[in-house]
Amino acid sequence: MAEAGRPARHSRHAAARKRSRVWPVLLSLVLVAAAVGGGLALHRSIQGADGSADAGVSTPAIDLAARSAAVDQVLKRRSQAVLTGNEQQFLADVDPGNTKLLAAQRTLFSNLRQFGFANLAYQQLAQQYDDAIAKKHGPSTYLVAIAMTYQLRAIDTVPVRAMLGYTFTQRPNGSWMLVSDSDLDKRLPRGSHEEAWDTGPVLVKRAPRVLVVVEQGQEALANKLVTMSRSAVNAVTKRWPGAWKGAGVVIALDDKTVRGADYSQPKNAEDALAMATWVYRTLPGEATGEGERADSYVVINPNNRDKVDARTLAHEFTHVATAPYGPYAPRWLVEGAATYVEFLPMDGQKDLAIPQYRLDVRTKYLAKATGLPADATFFDQADSSYPLSWLALDYLFTRFGGTEVGTLYRELAALGSTQKERDRIMLEHVGMTEAGLFRALKAAAAA
Numbered sequence: 001m002a003e004a005g006r007p008a009r010h011s012r013h014a015a016a017r018k019r020s021r022v023w024p025v026l027l028s029l030v031l032v033a034a035a036v037g038g039g040l041a042l043h044r045s046i047q048g049a050d051g052s053a054d055a056g057v058s059t060p061a062i063d064l065a066a067r068s069a070a071v072d073q074v075l076k077r078r079s080q081a082v083l084t085g086n087e088q089q090f091l092a093d094v095d096p097g098n099t100k101l102l103a104a105q106r107t108l109f110s111n112l113r114q115f116g117f118a119n120l121a122y123q124q125l126a127q128q129y130d131d132a133i134a135k136k137h138g139p140s141t142y143l144v145a146i147a148m149t150y151q152l153r154a155i156d157t158v159p160v161r162a163m164l165g166y167t168f169t170q171r172p173n174g175s176w177m178l179v180s181d182s183d184l185d186k187r188l189p190r191g192s193h194e195e196a197w198d199t200g201p202v203l204v205k206r207a208p209r210v211l212v213v214v215e216q217g218q219e220a221l222a223n224k225l226v227t228m229s230r231s232a233v234n235a236v237t238k239r240w241p242g243a244w245k246g247a248g249v250v251i252a253l254d255d256k257t258v259r260g261a262d263y264s265q266p267k268n269a270e271d272a273l274a275m276a277t278w279v280y281r282t283l284p285g286e287a288t289g290e291g292e293r294a295d296s297y298v299v300i301n302p303n304n305r306d307k308v309d310a311r312t313l314a315h316e317f318t319h320v321a322t323a324p325y326g327p328y329a330p331r332w333l334v335e336g337a338a339t340y341v342e343f344l345p346m347d348g349q350k351d352l353a354i355p356q357y358r359l360d361v362r363t364k365y366l367a368k369a370t371g372l373p374a375d376a377t378f379f380d381q382a383d384s385s386y387p388l389s390w391l392a393l394d395y396l397f398t399r400f401g402g403t404e405v406g407t408l409y410r411e412l413a414a415l416g417s418t419q420k421e422r423d424r425i426m427l428e429h430v431g432m433t434e435a436g437l438f439r440a441l442k443a444a445a446a447a
Helices: 012-021 023-044 064-084 087-091 099-115 131-137 219-239 266-271 302-307 310-325 331-343 354-364 382-400 402-415 419-430 434-446
Strands: 117-128 142-152 160-170 176-180 202-207 210-215 248-252 274-282 292-300
Touching: 064 087, 064 099, 064 117, 064 142, 064 160, 064 176, 087 099, 099 117, 099 176, 099 202, 117 160, 131 160, 131 176, 202 219, 210 219, 219 248, 219 310, 219 331, 248 310, 274 310, 292 302, 292 310, 310 331, 310 402, 331 382, 331 402, 354 382, 382 402, 382 419, 382 434, 402 419, 419 434
Parallel strands: 210 248, 248 292
Antiparallel strands: 117 142, 142 160, 160 176, 160 274, 202 210, 274 292
């Protein structure tokens, strides 16, 4: 544990805790790459080499327009059922002979009802083909990717989208029923599905600008996380420039894979405390290859749940606040900003000894460094990357003020896809490039 009153969390003996600040962005970037490939593959899988439907798949003569219209009605009934609280309507189009699926759908309905959707809709995207699934469910099998567009009341500032995979078959009377909601799971883009409501029974707790999800029955944990989340939301609102009006969603489930967080991976399982996972305005492979970000939800590592505090959440909520800016900000700025806010005075938390920490970083890390932490090696050298990034933000906030730093972040995140662009933006706003900023840090330390 870090020394009392000190923003250590980067010392060698606290490496696991320190690296909790590392993996959220790393994993998010990895997931975007996976999501891009997955999304494009998903949308292309319905076409053959000549752009026509896959000639290798034979299906019975089905009126495709009628099928599309009928499935649209099924999807509409399901969304309306969630919004109105009608479980019978939600289950009406589920295979009545599949008791396992029916039970899972009842749990899903109960989960969805707790989240409090302001709006919810399901949309067919593209038919998929899989011989094994067709053989399993019969000749009328209709495997289709589904976009779930939703907005959590008082949480999401804009409608956001997740991706599902549904399998339908035709009943003797011509209607269509849901026979599986998991056949496409392994082919869907990572980070754009496997939502918290897709797990087992959950408990959802709300407070102003806060939504917490835990396992059903974990009331005490939910209340604790709500209290910490409210403190963290207030801290980010107060400290991060730009008058953030967003909300903090915290998911603390036993499942190791939720949304973009995968705590089954050894490094994540051991080191990470929490991850801010992207929420999409448009899905990967739709408007852009990587998708358009709208927000982030925080997913806590079930292995390290007891180590999460309000400062942890303030760090992650800073990522939430900055997620809509874009994906191109340099790593030192992304993590430096989150760590800067994390270490500032916070209600209910003991103040940290910032002047001493600044001196320690200059002595221990800056003296040995040759530049700001590079994107490519940031996480490989996390012991020094995090404190140096914090130091850079500490300098920028002190010299230029929060408004200028916030504007710099926005422009770099939106436009800084190349070093040339980064240098241009840095020169415009703070009169120095990244290399110049490093020299300024050295000069300040020498003075």
